[in-house]
Amino acid sequence: MKFFHLIWGNLTRHKLRTSxxxxxxxxxxxxxxxxxxxxxxxxxxxELAGVDxxxxxxxxxxxxxxxxxxxxxxERIPGxxxxxxQTWFGGIYQDPKNFxxxxxxxxxxxxxxxxxxILPPEQMKAWLATRTGAIVGRKTAERxxxxxxxxxxxxxxxxxxxxxxxxxxxxxxxxxxxxDTTSLFFRYDYxxxxxxxxxxxxxxxxxxxxxxxxxAQAADVARRVDEEFANSPAETKTExxxxxxxxxxxxxxxxxxxxxxxxxxxxxTILLVTGSTMSQAVRERIGELGVLKAxxxxxxxxxSLVLAESCLLTMLGGVLGLALAWVMTSRGDPTGGMLxxxxxxxxxxxxxxxxxxALGLITGILPAQQxxxxxxxxxxxxx
Amino acid sequence: xxxxxxxxxxxGSIAKFGIMSIPQRRGSVAATVIxxxxxxxxxxxxxxxxxxxxxxxxxxxxxxxxIVLRSGSDSEMVSGFGRNETRLIADAPGIxxxxxxxxxxxxxxxxxxxxxxxxxxDANVPLRGVESAATSVRDNLKITSGRMFEWGKNEVIxxxxxxxxxxxxxxxxxxxxGRATWPVVGVFSASGGVAESEIWTDxxxxxxxxxxxxxxxxxxxxxxxxxxxxxxxxxLTSNPxxxxxxxxxxxxxxxxxxxxxxLITTLGFLIAFLMAIGAVFGALNTMYSxxxxxxxxxxxxxxxxxxxxxVVIALMLESLLLALLGGAVxxxxxxxxxxxxxxxxxxxxxxxxxSFAFAVTPHLLVQGVVWATLIGLxxxxxPAIRAASLPIAAALREL
Numbered sequence: 101m102k103f104f105h106l107i108w109g110n111l112t113r114h115k116l117r118t119s120x121x122x123x124x125x126x127x128x129x130x131x132x133x134x135x136x137x138x139x140x141x142x143x144x145x146x147e148l149a150g151v152d153x154x155x156x157x158x159x160x161x162x163x164x165x166x167x168x169x170x171x172x173x174x175e176r177i178p179g180x181x182x183x184x185x186q187t188w189f190g191g192i193y194q195d196p197k198n199f200x201x202x203x204x205x206x207x208x209x210x211x212x213x214x215x216x217x218i219l220p221p222e223q224m225k226a227w228l229a230t231r232t233g234a235i236v237g238r239k240t241a242e243r244x245x246x247x248x249x250x251x252x253x254x255x256x257x258x259x260x261x262x263x264x265x266x267x268x269x270x271x272x273x274x275x276x277x278x279x280d281t282t283s284l285f286f287r288y289d290y291x292x293x294x295x296x297x298x299x300x301x302x303x304x305x306x307x308x309x310x311x312x313x314x315x316a317q318a319a320d321v322a323r324r325v326d327e328e329f330a331n332s333p334a335e336t337k338t339e340x341x342x343x344x345x346x347x348x349x350x351x352x353x354x355x356x357x358x359x360x361x362x363x364x365x366x367x368x369t370i371l372l373v374t375g376s377t378m379s380q381a382v383r384e385r386i387g388e389l390g391v392l393k394a395x396x397x398x399x400x401x402x403x404s405l406v407l408a409e410s411c412l413l414t415m416l417g418g419v420l421g422l423a424l425a426w427v428m429t430s431r432g433d434p435t436g437g438m439l440x441x442x443x444x445x446x447x448x449x450x451x452x453x454x455x456x457x458a459l460g461l462i463t464g465i466l467p468a469q470q471x472x473x474x475x476x477x478x479x480x481x482x483x
Numbered sequence: 484x485x486x487x488x489x490x491x492x493x494x495g496s497i498a499k500f501g502i503m504s505i506p507q508r509r510g511s512v513a514a515t516v517i518x519x520x521x522x523x524x525x526x527x528x529x530x531x532x533x534x535x536x537x538x539x540x541x542x543x544x545x546x547x548x549x550i551v552l553r554s555g556s557d558s559e560m561v562s563g564f565g566r567n568e569t570r571l572i573a574d575a576p577g578i579x580x581x582x583x584x585x586x587x588x589x590x591x592x593x594x595x596x597x598x599x600x601x602x603x604x605d606a607n608v609p610l611r612g613v614e615s616a617a618t619s620v621r622d623n624l625k626i627t628s629g630r631m632f633e634w635g636k637n638e639v640i641x642x643x644x645x646x647x648x649x650x651x652x653x654x655x656x657x658x659x660x661g662r663a664t665w666p667v668v669g670v671f672s673a674s675g676g677v678a679e680s681e682i683w684t685d686x687x688x689x690x691x692x693x694x695x696x697x698x699x700x701x702x703x704x705x706x707x708x709x710x711x712x713x714x715x716x717x718x719l720t721s722n723p724x725x726x727x728x729x730x731x732x733x734x735x736x737x738x739x740x741x742x743x744x745x746l747i748t749t750l751g752f753l754i755a756f757l758m759a760i761g762a763v764f765g766a767l768n769t770m771y772s773x774x775x776x777x778x779x780x781x782x783x784x785x786x787x788x789x790x791x792x793x794v795v796i797a798l799m800l801e802s803l804l805l806a807l808l809g810g811a812v813x814x815x816x817x818x819x820x821x822x823x824x825x826x827x828x829x830x831x832x833x834x835x836x837x838s839f840a841f842a843v844t845p846h847l848l849v850q851g852v853v854w855a856t857l858i859g860l861x862x863x864x865x866p867a868i869r870a871a872s873l874p875i876a877a878a879l880r881e882l
Contacts, residue, residue, distance in 0.1 A: 120768040124518075127761035131754065138750060160661050161594045161607060163560070163834065196557055199742075199831075257561040335661070337596070337605075347604035351829045351836060354601070362525050366758060369521040372514035373765045379510060380772065434753065438746050 103401075107409050110381070118413065121377040125417025125459070126424065128370040129452055132363060133425020136448035139359045141439035142352055144278050145345035148441075152181075152315045153213070154322050155344040156308040159335040163188075165304035166334050168292075174310060177328055179321040181313045184213040187291070187306035191254035191264065193244065199438070200240045201283040202254060203306070204291035213309050216275040223248070223270030231290045234266035237281030239432070239440065241271045254284075259291075260298050282440040309341070367459070374463040378410045382467035389471050390479025403472040410464025411457060418456025422449055493789050497797035500780065501773065502804070508773060515762075515769040516809040519858055522758045523813025523851040524820075529751035530850075531821045531841040533744045536828065539644075539839035540740035543676035544732025545622050546709035547579075551702040551719065554728045558739065558833045559592040559701045566697040571725055572704070577715030579705045581619070586705035588617040591689045591698075594835045595660060595682075597649040599827075606827070608649055609681045609835040610639075610660070612689030620703040621678055629654035629669030634685050637692075640669035642679035644838025648827045658682060660692055677736060680827070680838045703732070739832045759858055766862025770802050774870040781870050782878030791871035798867035799860065806859025810852045817851070818843045 111118050156174070158164035165187070174183045189202040207227050211219065219227075219235055227233045236246060246252060246268050255263045266286050274281045288305075296302050312321045322338040329336045339347075349355065382389070389402060397405075429444040505512050544550075551572050556562035564572075569589035579586045591612035596605040615634065618624045632638035641652045651657060656667045665684065673679050690697065706715055716729040730738075774781070781794055827838040 116771060117768060120764045120771070124761045124764035124768075127757055127764065131757045131761070134753070134757065159596070161596050163594055163607075190561065192557075197742075255555075257556050261555055331662070343604075347606075350599060350602045350604045351606045353826060353828045362529070362754060365521045365525050366761070369514075369518040369761070369765070372517055373768065376510040376514045377768065435746055435749050438742070 103405060103408075107405060107412060110385070110409055111413060114381070117377060117380075121374055122413060122417045122420075124373050125370055125414055125456075126421040128366050129418050129421025129456065130425045130428065131366055132452050132455070133422055133429060133444045133448070135359045135363055136452075137429040137442050137444045138439070139355055140278065140445055140448075141433070141442040142355045143346075143349040144441045144445075146342050146349065148216070148276065148278050149341035149345050150311075151340070151342070152312050152318070153341040154310040154312060154318060154325070154338050155341050156310060156325055156336050156338045159337040162307065164334070165301060165306060166308065166336065168303045168305050170308065170329065170334075170336075173328060174308065174325060177321065177324050179313055179317050179324065181311040182209065182213065183308050183310045184209040185288075185305040185308045186210070187288075188258070189254075189256055190258045191256040193252065193254050198244070200440075203283065203285055204288040205285045206288045210285065213311060216279045217272045218275055219270050219272040226269040227287070230267055230269050231287060232265065232267050233269035234284055234286035235270035235272055236268055236284040238271055238273050239281045240284065241268070259295055259301070264294070277443055278441050278445070280440045310338070367455070371459065371463060374410065374414060374459065375466070378406070378413075378463050379467045379470070381409070382406060382471050386474060386479050389474055390476050393474065393476045394480065399472045402474075403468045406468035406471045407461065407464040410467070411460030414460035414463065415456045418452060418459070422452045490790065490793055493793035494797045494800070497781075497784060497789065497794060498800045501777070501797065501801040504773070504777065508769075508776065511769045511772055512805060515766050515805050515862070516812065518762045518765040519806050519809025519855050520813035520816065522755060522762045522858065523810050523855055524817045525758055526751065526755035526854060527814055527817035527843055527847050527851045528821050529754060530748065530847050531817065531843045532826070533747035533751060534844050534847060535839045535842035536747070536837065537740050537744050538842045539675055539679075539837060540677050540736040541733055542674055543621070543678060543736050546731060546733065547706045547711070548620060548622070548732040549704045549706055549712060549715060550730055550732050550735045551704065552700075552728045552730070554726045556728060559590075560833055562700045564589065564699045564702070566699075568725060569699050569702050571722065572702045572719060572727070575715055575718050577706050577711035577718070579707050583615065586616045586619050588614040588620050588703045589686065589699040590614070590617070590701050590703060591686050591693070591695060592700045592833075593689070593693060595658070597652070597658070599648060600650050601648075603650075606649065607829070607835045608645060609833065610658075610689070611681050611683050612686030613683055614686050616705075617683070617703065620705045621673060622676070623674040624671060624678065626669045626671050629667075632668055632684055635687060636685070637663060637665045637688055638668045639665050639682050639684045640671055641667055641682050642838075643670055643672045644679040644825075644827065645682055646670045647825060648836070648838050652682070663692060675840065677837055680836055739830060742831050743828065755854065759854055762858050763861050766802060766806065766858055767865060769805070770798065770863050770866035771869070773801070774798065774866045778870070778873065778878050782873065782875050785875050786879065794871040795867040798870055799863040802863025802867075803856065803859040806855045806862065807852065810855025813855070814848045814851045818848070
């Protein structure tokens with residue numbers, strides 16, 4: 101560390117060049133953070149999935165309904181702890197662009213199944229006491245400025261083609277950072293009662309979530325559930341929540357690949373920019389490096405001086421860029437509701453820090469070797 | 484006049500000077516050119532996804548093709564008609580007819596799970612039940628291998644896009660619908676349109692398989708002419724027995740693709756904007772060092788009477804040249820790498836998969852070059868101004 105002053109002096113010698121290079125590194129890391137957040141929004145459901153939860157859906161497709169009576173049958177299957185169901189409501193609040201999910205659920209079963217949704221006990225009590233009551237996630241409540249006590253009209257093109265009115269009785273938060281708090285949940289009894297006039301759908305639900313007693317047995321339990329309903333009019337497909345989320349993400353496309361492609365292009369460019377700055381810096385300084393060597397600096401010391409300089413540059417840019425990305429992404433979804441789980445995960449911040457060091461080493465190594473191999477006499481002649 | 488000519492020749496000789504010195508600065512010049520190429524590549528690449536998706540959705544439906552949904556439905560998925568209603572619709576004025584009756588196809592639209600070839604995970608694939616007019620109400624529908632399914636039989640034909648994306652969708656393969664297995668007897672193309680993502684069978688067969696009674700979800704119709712649309716629409720919307728929404732097919736598909744296109748375009752612009760900022764810094768760096776290396780030459784020229792305007796313009800030209808070179812490289816790479824790259828994604832409005840090909844359109848390439856030009860202009864402006872405003876005496880003293 102005693103040479104920090106020297107390294108810093110070298111970096112600040114060409115202030116303009118250093119700051120421009122720093123800025124382009126910074127931008128690259130802002131982009132890195134941004135793309136990580138997009139990837140998180142699209143595939144993050146996989147990590148958030150409960151390891152002890154299975155999703156049961158109609159085998160033919162998710163849009164087909166399953167009998168409500170399956171719940172009791174599932175709960176009797178060995179290894180199944182509990183089951184809860186949800187149904188796609190597909191409602192529109194004012195404009196189709198204001199998309200968020202709504203589902204009728206049985207409150208107690210549902211909240212027990214998804215402990216990641218945190219609802220204050222008194223709001224839970226109010227929900228149980230209000231037939232038309234609904235709870236909504238913090239993000240959506242903030243987006244539309246809903247407060248407890250508001251009446252919210254939501255039109256469903258699927259269910260009765262009418263406007264349903266819900267009383268907001270609770271606002272839930274997420275237990276983890278990535279928890280999706282954009283959905284609205286309302287009571288299944290109110291839903292089922294009201295849709296009776298529609299002639300179809302009564303007594304049927306969209307999909308089930310099962311909690312297994314032992315996650316190690318999840319695959320066996322899934323097989324037993326599907327066997328239970330085999331050869332019935334509504335056969336099921338059961339899979340772990342994570343596999344379901346992964347399958348869903350795959351439907352959007354190979355996001356990881358696209359993100360990696362863009363980042364590859366960005367970092368390749370930054371590598372060139374920083375690399376050319378560093379080699380220029382070393383070229384200008386050949387004479388001085390010769391002096392350093394003449395007064396007793398070892399080859400190793402010269403090598404590490406140059407490497408330290410390039411690492412300092414990239415890490416400075418990296419840290420500033422990651423911090424800026426953190427601030428920018430913490431403002432949430434830039435698309436207005438289409439990416440509810442948009443955030444920059446801490447794990448990726450660490451990956452970014454690692455990348456900034458790697459970038460410094462890679463861009464510094466060639467100029468550093470060049471500096472190390474200088475022969476003192478040649479170098480001094482170039483003064 | 485002569486001053487103007489003189490001015491141009493000044494610009495020419497300074498620019499020539501700069502361009503000839505490029506080989507000496509090849510490292511930083513290459514970094515700039517590649518940096519700008521990267522911006523254009525990513526920009527054109529990301530937006531070609533949106534353009535391809537939109538093209539697939541809008542390639543479906545010429546001006547004389549219409550679709551009827553139940554009013555209040557934003558997609559076929561949530562629409563619904565009984566047989567009586569579809570009959571009334573087919574008999575409406577404006578619909579073209581041939582020997583076998585009106586060119587209107589009442590259709591059923593469901594989705595089924597099929598494994599993707601690439602990942603093996605399930606995808607929501609649209610399965611459509613059609614009537615005999617289905618091929619005449621769509622444009623350029625052709626069976627490319629195998630044959631059309633037989634009416635009333637449990638057979639399907641699959642779109643070329645679906646055949647490419649999902650396992651076992653080829654002539655001789657089969658589709659499992661519930662407990663039944665239906666053979667695939669043909670593959671069809673629809674000039675890249677959205678129908679190519681679908682599986683088709685007889686509407687009656689699908690109704691039976693899904694216990695749908697005699698119900699449908701939409702009516703596709705071919706009109707006498709594009710001008711007949713208004714008449715057709717008015718007669719349906721004023722009919723008290725019906726409650727419908729009438730759209731041109733092109734409008735319908737444009738509406739369906741809106742969400743996805745908006746998402747990709749927003750993200751694409753954001754990414755490209757950030758990258759462009761990074762590239763501006765790179766270009767500034769290169770041009771500043773170009774100016775620094777030539778401080779004495781420039782000062783000498785100015786001492787000889789070259790104008791500072793000419794110096795600015797010449798340096799900007801040099802930076803523009805590098806930017807355009809980068810833009811051309813990036814655009815070319817994007818075209819080679821992404822044009823016609825096949826992919827499939829989820830269309831949220833219909834909750835089902837759409838297969839499409841990335842489209843690197845001339846419009847996108849022009850936009851890419853515009854970005855490159857802007858980067859070049861900004862990257863050249865400040866260094867050029869600095870070069871032109873250095874005091875001549877001080878610069879010469881650096882000799």
